[in-house]
Amino acid sequence: MINKKLKEQLKKFKIIKLYLVIKIELFKKIDHTKMMFRKKFNRQYIPDIYNNINIEVSSLCNLGCKFCGYTKRDENQYPFQVMPDEDFTKNVKHALEFGYQNIGLSPVSGDIFMDKKISNKFKILENSDIKGYYFFTNFIATNENHIEDLFKYKKLKFIGISIYGHDKESHIKIAQSNNVSYLRLVNNLNYLHSLLLVKNLDFEISIDQRDRIDFQISQDNSELSLIIKKILNLNLKKIKYEFETNYNNWGGLIKENDVKELGINLNNENKFKVGACSLLFSRLIIGADSTVNACACRDANYSLRIGNTKQNSLKEIISIKNSKYKSIIDDHENGKYPDICKSCDFYTSIYSKKHNMGLGAEKLPKINYKNFFKLSQNT
Numbered sequence: 001m002i003n004k005k006l007k008e009q010l011k012k013f014k015i016i017k018l019y020l021v022i023k024i025e026l027f028k029k030i031d032h033t034k035m036m037f038r039k040k041f042n043r044q045y046i047p048d049i050y051n052n053i054n055i056e057v058s059s060l061c062n063l064g065c066k067f068c069g070y071t072k073r074d075e076n077q078y079p080f081q082v083m084p085d086e087d088f089t090k091n092v093k094h095a096l097e098f099g100y101q102n103i104g105l106s107p108v109s110g111d112i113f114m115d116k117k118i119s120n121k122f123k124i125l126e127n128s129d130i131k132g133y134y135f136f137t138n139f140i141a142t143n144e145n146h147i148e149d150l151f152k153y154k155k156l157k158f159i160g161i162s163i164y165g166h167d168k169e170s171h172i173k174i175a176q177s178n179n180v181s182y183l184r185l186v187n188n189l190n191y192l193h194s195l196l197l198v199k200n201l202d203f204e205i206s207i208d209q210r211d212r213i214d215f216q217i218s219q220d221n222s223e224l225s226l227i228i229k230k231i232l233n234l235n236l237k238k239i240k241y242e243f244e245t246n247y248n249n250w251g252g253l254i255k256e257n258d259v260k261e262l263g264i265n266l267n268n269e270n271k272f273k274v275g276a277c278s279l280l281f282s283r284l285i286i287g288a289d290s291t292v293n294a295c296a297c298r299d300a301n302y303s304l305r306i307g308n309t310k311q312n313s314l315k316e317i318i319s320i321k322n323s324k325y326k327s328i329i330d331d332h333e334n335g336k337y338p339d340i341c342k343s344c345d346f347y348t349s350i351y352s353k354k355h356n357m358g359l360g361a362e363k364l365p366k367i368n369y370k371n372f373f374k375l376s377q378n379t
Helices: 002-040 085-098 118-126 144-150 168-175 179-196 223-232 323-333 369-378
Strands: 052-055 102-104 132-137 156-164 204-210 239-244 291-293 305-308
Touching: 052 085, 085 118, 118 144, 144 179, 156 168, 168 179, 179 223, 204 223, 223 239, 305 323
Parallel strands: 052 102, 102 132, 132 156, 156 204, 204 239
Antiparallel strands: 291 305
């Protein structure tokens, strides 16, 4: 009798699961058809090109996460280094001259606190005309002084804290880390909690945890899970928690074999692509060596490089008059995607109304090609 009931429940579960899969695939097909229709009738939705640009203060990382493109970096193609303060000052000036409003400090792959003098760069931004800045970090290479200083900055808008695993064993396995790094993470989170009890929080904090698909923080009581729950239990509006279940493939750099023992899923490489990716227009990056790349998100080796601010201004580089930049856009429009883009699951079409954007950009109006070309020719 029990077996019969169990079989009936499993059957219902399979039917529901099949229904959800069909529904998801149907919505994907409808969205793809809409994008094809918009491309045919020349209707683009390019996110605000002046909202933000990334400036990579450090291309070094203290971890070697198995699902991250950092582990696949080729130093012969792109260096591991920290951007000198002098270059950072010049690049902030370049960004302001171009018209950018906000600056993201997250590298394509790396961690900003590998720059041991990161406070200098925060002060440079605080004393500039930039409206705001933000970054993601694994929160390990920082220290108590840096953490306390964060509460003093007026233009800091957002910090994303990336948590890998839920206890020492899983953290070391996923991030290829060690005991010392794990304890530093726990200690830094404890110190952050102590500050949150007594200081005003003017910037947003997102705690983004990555672990096995079946992990539930509510059921776990490791020292890492306990301090995360203590922070969340403060019920501060500016603090949120996200648990990541799907993982990017970094333009095909990361394969299933790389993560087979982690209990996680990589996103499908066969993502519908219609025309140019919106990241080419609205998510660019100035690298640690001042190389400008047309993607700030998943091009670990900077294969989409379009110039260098040591030779030219951003107005000259991020322009349709720049043949390298225009060629990348034209190739995307014609379906001739570069190798790093062919399998990229982070791609979002300019013919879609949904995009992977930077700080606050989702609230800003979109533009079409005609306006983009006009703006880029005037730079």
